C-alpha cells in the first residue's frame with residue numbers, strides 16, 4: 186500500500202536519505218528558513234544560560250612556574266657513565282610529575298603557607314553548593330569535628346585538584362599551573378610548590394648520597410679485609426711450599442736432560458766394567474798360552490810374565506825332546522814354569538779384583554743417578570701443582586686489591602657529594618600573579634554556548650520537520666510527487682478574517698465568499714499570479730497534447746480544492762476564455778453552495794440530457810464564467826458511478842466542443858473513490874496540497890493508489906501557505922520579491 190517514493194520521482198536529487206526524507210542542501214536551507222525562530226530561541230537561550238553562568242561563576246586565576254629537570258640523576262655509584270650526556274627516559278620525567286603532586290610535598294607547602302587557615306581552603310566562606318554538600322555529608326558522618334590531620338588532608342586534596350603539572354612537549358621542563366581565587370595566591374602557591382620540589386630534590390639527593398656513602402664505607406671495609414686475607418693466604422702458601430719467588434720453582438728442562446745424559450754415561454761405564462770383569466773371569470779358566478789373553482789384557486806385567494813363560498815353554502819342549510822329561514834341567518824348568526804360571530794367575534786375580542771393584546762403583550753410581558732423576562721428576566710434578574694454586578691465590582688477592590682501590594675512590598667522591606649535594610633541577614620561570622582570569626573563559630564559554638545552542642536549535646528544527654512530516658516547499662513537493670509544483674498559494678483568509686473582526690458580522694460573511702472570488706477582488710495579488718502560472722503551465726502542456734478537462738483534486742478534505750477551482754476558473758474566464766466550472770464533488774457540493782446557492786438543477790440533470798446544458802449552466806456576468814452546479818436532494822451512494830458513466834463522457838464531449846477550459850472541482854482522493862474513478866475521463870489533474878498540513882504519508886498513499894491518477898497528474902499547488910513563514914522561506918528571492926504583487930487592491 187505504501188509505495189517507495191522513487192516510484193514518482195522523475196529525476197535524482199543530490200542528497201542523503203535521512204529518516205525517510207532526503208536530506209539535501211536545499212532541504213536543509215528550506216528547513217532553516219522555516220524553523221529559524223526555533224534555532225534563534227535555542228541559541229538565545231543557551232547564550233543566556235552561558236551569560237548567567239559567567240556572571241555567577243567564581244573567577245579563577247592560574248599562575249605558571251617552570252622547572253628545568255635534573256638531567257644528572259643521583260648516579261653516585263655509576264661514576265664511569267658519562268652523566269652529563271646521559272638521557273633521561275620519559276618514565277623519569279613522569280615520575281617527577283608524580284613527585285610534585287605527591288601528598289608529602291603538597292603537605293609541606295600547606296604547612297609552610299598555613300593554608301589550613303585560608304578561607305579558600307578551610308571552608309569558612311563556603312559557596313551554596315559546598316554548604317549543601319557539607320550538610321549532606323554530615324548526615325552520614327560521625328558528627329565529630331574533624332582532626333587537624335583530616336583538615337590538612339582535605340586541604341592537600343584541594344591543592345592537588347587545583348594543581349596541574351605537565352611535561353612541556355618532549356623537553357625536560359615541567360610546567361606547574363596553579364589555580365586559585367586570587368592572582369597573588371595562585372603565584373604564591375605555585376612558587377611554593379616549585380621550591381618545595383627543588384628542596385626535596387636536594388634532600389633526596391643528599392639522602393641517596395648518604396645511603397650510598399654508608400654502603401660504600403661498609404663495602405670497602407669488607408673489601409680491605411678480604412684483600413689482606415687473600416694476601417696473607419699467598420704468603421702462607423709460598424712459605425709452606427718453599428717457594429721463594431714466583432720466578433723460581435719450576436725444574437728446568439736443562440737440569441733434567443743433564444741428569445739424563447749422566448745416567449746414560451753411567452750405564453755405559455757399568456756395562457764396560459762388567460764386560461771387562463767377565464773377560465778376566467773367563468781368562469782364568471783358559472790356557473795361559475792362548476794369545477787372546479794378552480789381547481784382552483793390555484797389562485804389561487802379565488805380558489812380560491807370559492813372554493817369560495812362553496820362552497821357558499819353548500826351552501822345556503827343546504830339553505824334553507833332547508834329554509827327556511826326566512832330565513834335571515827339564516824338571517827344573519818345569520818347576521820354574523809352574524811358579525811362573527802361579528804368578529800369572531795371581532796377577533790375573535789381582536786385576537780381576539780391581540775390575541770387580543770398578544764395576545761395583547759404576548753400578549752404584551748408576552743407581553744413584555737413577556734415583557736422583559726419579560726424585561727430580563717427582564719433585565717437578567709437585568712444584569707445578571703448587572704453582573697453579575699460588576697463581577690462583579695471587580690473582581684473587583689482586584682482584585680484591587683493585588676493587589678495594591676503586592671503592593676507595595668512589596667513597597671519596599661520594600663523601601664530597603654528600604657534603605655539597607648539587608641538584609641540576611632549577612626554577613627557570615618563577616610564577617607571577619596572572620593579570621587575567623583563567624576561568625571561566627568568557628569567549629570560549631560564549632562560543633561554546635553559541636555552538637551548543639545552534640546545534641540544539643538545528644536538532645529541534647529538524648526533529649520538528651521530521652515529526653511533522655509535512656510539505657512546505659516546491660522542492661519537497663517535487664521530491665514527493667515527482668511532478669512540478671506549480672506554485673504556492675498564500676493563505677488569503679487571514680486578511681479577510683482580520684477585516685471581519687474590525688467590521689460587522691455581515692462583512693464576515695462576505696469575507697467567506699471573498700475567498701472564492703479572491704482573484705476578482707485582487708487581480709494583482711500573489712494568489713492570482715500563482716494561479717496564472719498554473720494556467721501557463723497547462724497552456725504549455727497543451728502544446729503537445731489536448732488538454733481541456735482539468736480536474737482539481739487533493740488527498741484530504743478541506744485542502745482548498747473548491748477555492749482553487751473557483752478562483753482558477755474565474756481567472757481564466759476573466760482572461761476571455763470560454764470556461765466552464767463544474768462542481769464535481771457530489772458529496773459536499775460546496776462549490777454550488779458558494780457560487781450558486783439557489784440553483785435548482787445542474788450536473789445530474791444535464792447528464793440525463795446534454796442538450797439541456799445551456800439551461801442548467803449559470804453564467805457570471807462579472808467574469809463570463811459558466812458554472813454547472815450539482816444539485817442533489819440527498820447524498821448519493823453511487824456518485825462514483827455517475828462520475829464515470831457513459832453519460833458523463835458524453836457530456837464532456839459536448840463540453841469540449843463549447844469550451845476551451847473545463848474545470849472540475851473534485852472530491853478528495855483518500856476518503857472517497859470518485860476522483861480516482863473520474864480521472865480516466867479528464868485530461869489533466871492539478872493536485873492541491875495544504876501547505877504545512879498534508880503529510881507526506883497521506884500524499885504517498887493517495888497518489889500511489891491510482892496509476893491513472895498519476896498519469897493525469899500535471900502538477901501540484903501548495904495552498905494556504907502562512908504568509909509570514911512564506912516570507913522566511915522565500916527570503917532568498919530578495920527583498921523586492923513581492924513588489925509586483927498588490928494584495929489590498
Ligand SMILES: Nc1ncnc2c1ncn2[C@@H]1O[C@H](COP(=O)(O)OP(=O)(O)OP(=O)(O)O)[C@@H](O)[C@H]1O
Nearest residue numbers: 675676677678700742743744745746747748773905
Ligand atoms: N488559500 C486560502 N486562503 C484562505 N482560506 C482558504 C484558502 N483555501 C481554502 N481556504 C478555506 O479553507 C476552507 C476549505 O476550503 P475548500 O472548501 O476550498 O476546501 P475543499 O478541499 O474543497 O474541501 P472539501 O473537501 O470539503 O471540498 C474554506 O473555508 C476556505 O475558505
Ligand SMILES: [Mg+2]
Nearest residue numbers: 746747770775
Ligand atoms: Mg470542495
